[in-house]
Amino acid sequence: MDDVESGKPTFVSSQAVAEVFTEIERSQSPDAQPRPDILNIIHQFKTWEPKTLPAETLQSYQSYYDFQPGSITTLLTKTGRERTIGEIAHNFVTIKNQLPPEFVSYITELKEHIKTVVAEGKPLPPILLLATPEVFNGNMLDGVHRSLAYILAYHESNKSFDPGLPAYVGTSPTNKLRAIARRIKQSAQKQWRMKKHP
DSSP: OEETTOSSOOOBOHHHHHHHHHHHHHHHOTTOOOOHHHHHHHTTEEEEEEEEEOHHHHTTSBOOOOOOTTOHHHHHTTTTTOOBHHHHHHHHHHTGGGSOHHHHHHHHHHHHHHHHHHHTTOOOOOEEEESOGGGTTSSEEEOHHHHHHHHHHHHHTTTOOOOOEEEEEEEEEOHHHHHHHHHHHHHHHHHHHHHHOO
């Protein structure tokens, strides 16, 4: 993959990215099926740019926020106010005792897995990012947990662990995606308001 600081970018098709995403999902479980909504969004981007992101760049990308009171993303983003991966990693450390123990264990195990994969010289699976967060709920289409685990490993190593996290970045969204994203966001916000003010 191209380095984030490289010159002329290269691009891959949405079909190729969809195949990579499907392979990642099925590597976790042979029976796993990739989420159709994510596959649909992948195909709504005209081009995808492969990059390798250093930690300082990765930290600036925004996670999704699900508008559900009491959810993990609500806690980690402080009700949507702190959505970058850097902020989420900081909040994970400071409010760890408020998070579900199984989630904390999962992220901790994922962090150690990432370090092991890198130590063995194997490639990390790419995350999926969107260049323009306004067409979706944040930059991250897939890979929030991997990004969080990576940034935790980075800071715990005093910033010495930073091989770069592979990513495909979606560019040039179609007009159809903008309409889909607008409806999704409006629906989520409506559900949140109804729960807050029944």
